[in-house]
Every structure is written in C-alpha cells, then in structure tokens.
Amino acid sequence: MLNRDKQPKSVGVVGDGDDVAIIEAIEDVFKIAIMDNEAESIRTLEDAHSVICSKLPHDENEQTKCLTAMAYYRLNRAMQDHGKAKPSERVEAPEAMRPREFQQQLEEGSGLQLPFLTTSSAWVSMLGWSVLGTWAAGPILFSGFYAIAFGILIFGLNIAVWQFVTTIDQRVWIFRGTLADLSTQASEENIGQLVSEGGKWKAADVWAAMTKIISDETGFPAERMRPAMTFID
Known part of the structure; x- marks a missing residue:
C-alpha cells in the first residue's frame, strides 16, 4: 500500500547548473547578493530561507507597509483607464487590447514585473x-x-x-484570478523591490516567494516543500 504521508527528502536540484540558476533567480527577485561562500553553505531549504532573510532590511520603523497592499494599490492605479476594479473582480485583458499590450501597460503603470500574465503563442x-x-x-x-x-x-x-x-508576438493571456490574486502573486514576484521601498516582510512571505522560484526552476510543487528538505543533492 502506498504511504501518502511519506515526504521526499530533496527538491531535485543536483548541482549541475540548476543550483546556480536558482541562486541567480533568488538574487533577482529579492534584490540581494549571495556570496559564493554563502551559497556553498546552503544545504537545506531552511538554510536558503535563513540566508535570504538575513539579507533583507529588519528596521521595524521603516518597514511598515503590507507587501500585498502595496502591489494592490499600484495595480489598481495602473488599471484606472479601464475603470476602478474591486479586489474580487477577475483580471483579464480588455477585448480592445492585445494581451502583451495590456501586460506592458500594467507593468509600466505599476512599476512591477508581471511575467506570469502571458506566455508565448x-x-x-x-x-x-x-x-x-x-x-x-x-x-x-x-x-x-x-x-x-x-x-x-x-x-x-x-x-x-x-x-x-x-x-x-502579442502572446496569450494565461492569468486566471481576481485583482486580489494578482496582487498576491505580484507581491511575491516583486518582493525584493517592494521591501526596498518600505514594504514589511514576514518569514512566510519569503518562504512563499522562495519556494515559487524553486518550483518554477525544478517543477517540484511548492506546497510539498519542507524546511528540512535537501536543496542540492
């Protein structure tokens, strides 16, 4: 009988270049620099999480803004030309605009990177x-x-x-969700930028963004990742 409670011990990074790509993606998303000796010390997901957290601002007086709220207000402002949207409303490319154009409009208006909205035709x-x-x-x-x-x-x-x-290529719209969903995903995708601009981060925010990066690179489901899992085999 299959043991459904059994957890894998690794996310499948074998150190053949995948680890370098993931570290670079982490640096890009979180806007941090991870030194070679720090990267070499990472053995588990918990180690990676700790290194990232140690690089982010910890000043409680300056970090006062909610990351998701920051993304929401910026996206809402960027969508003003199409009417004021509610958090519960679905976000779709207007019929009068191509998906690529709408993505560019949202990125330029919000100052955020939103690559998950569209994909190549x-x-x-x-x-x-x-x-x-x-x-x-x-x-x-x-x-x-x-x-x-x-x-x-x-x-x-x-x-x-x-x-x-x-x-x-005008690309294909693939995002399926509300403005609230978009704000959450945008805050994860741009966490480093938002934190540098006064956003208040939590350990859970860092974990969510980090596991998403690793999942995108490896295909291993983010929801199945655990702190004790080996980062590099």
Whole structure:
C-alpha cells in the first residue's frame, strides 16, 4: 500500500547548473547578493530561507507597509483607464487590447514585473523548436568545416528570427484570478523591490516567494516543500 504521508527528502536540484540558476533567480527577485561562500553553505531549504532573510532590511520603523497592499494599490492605479476594479473582480485583458499590450501597460503603470500574465503563442514555441532542431542537424548532415559553418549560420539565423518573432508576438493571456490574486502573486514576484521601498516582510512571505522560484526552476510543487528538505543533492 502506498504511504501518502511519506515526504521526499530533496527538491531535485543536483548541482549541475540548476543550483546556480536558482541562486541567480533568488538574487533577482529579492534584490540581494549571495556570496559564493554563502551559497556553498546552503544545504537545506531552511538554510536558503535563513540566508535570504538575513539579507533583507529588519528596521521595524521603516518597514511598515503590507507587501500585498502595496502591489494592490499600484495595480489598481495602473488599471484606472479601464475603470476602478474591486479586489474580487477577475483580471483579464480588455477585448480592445492585445494581451502583451495590456501586460506592458500594467507593468509600466505599476512599476512591477508581471511575467506570469502571458506566455508565448504556440507558433512562437514551435518555431523556436524548429530552428533549434535545424541547428542540431548540422553535425549529422555535414562534417568538418561545413558542419561548423552550418552551425554558425543557423545560430545567427536563430538569434535573428527569435528576436523578430518575440517582437511581433502579442502572446496569450494565461492569468486566471481576481485583482486580489494578482496582487498576491505580484507581491511575491516583486518582493525584493517592494521591501526596498518600505514594504514589511514576514518569514512566510519569503518562504512563499522562495519556494515559487524553486518550483518554477525544478517543477517540484511548492506546497510539498519542507524546511528540512535537501536543496542540492
């Protein structure tokens, strides 16, 4: 019989570069710098959480604003052109605007990064894989100098095509939730910026943002993460 209470001991980071990507993502989101010796001392999720908390401001007199409230007021202000929204109202791209344009409007109006609102169109993803496959075919179809030349040519075309399609792609709206949900997710995505501007953080806020970053990088569900879990195998 399957033991449903059994918890995995690790989030699956094996130290083959994934750990570096996660540390860099943590630094970017929390607006902190983690030294090499500090990164090397991280063994568990609790260690990572402690390092992050030690880097954030602790002045109770200056840190007085609720992070989610800060995000809410900024987003609400950014949406004024479309009418005043209530926290319980669903947030969707207006019919008169493309998803990418609406995301940019919200980001510019709120000063927050909101990459979770949209994703690349299917045709962009298919084109990317197609170009990558063509590039990988060079060593198979050719040999020696021709393989190298073919690889360089396809690599250059890959960069040019990808820059072009990402510029014209209006993306697909994938966010499903209310303004309150958006504010919560935005505060997690921009926690470092909001804290630096006077936001009052809690250990639970840091844990939620940290586990989301790790989940995005590894695919391991954030809700299943525990402090004692190994960060790097």
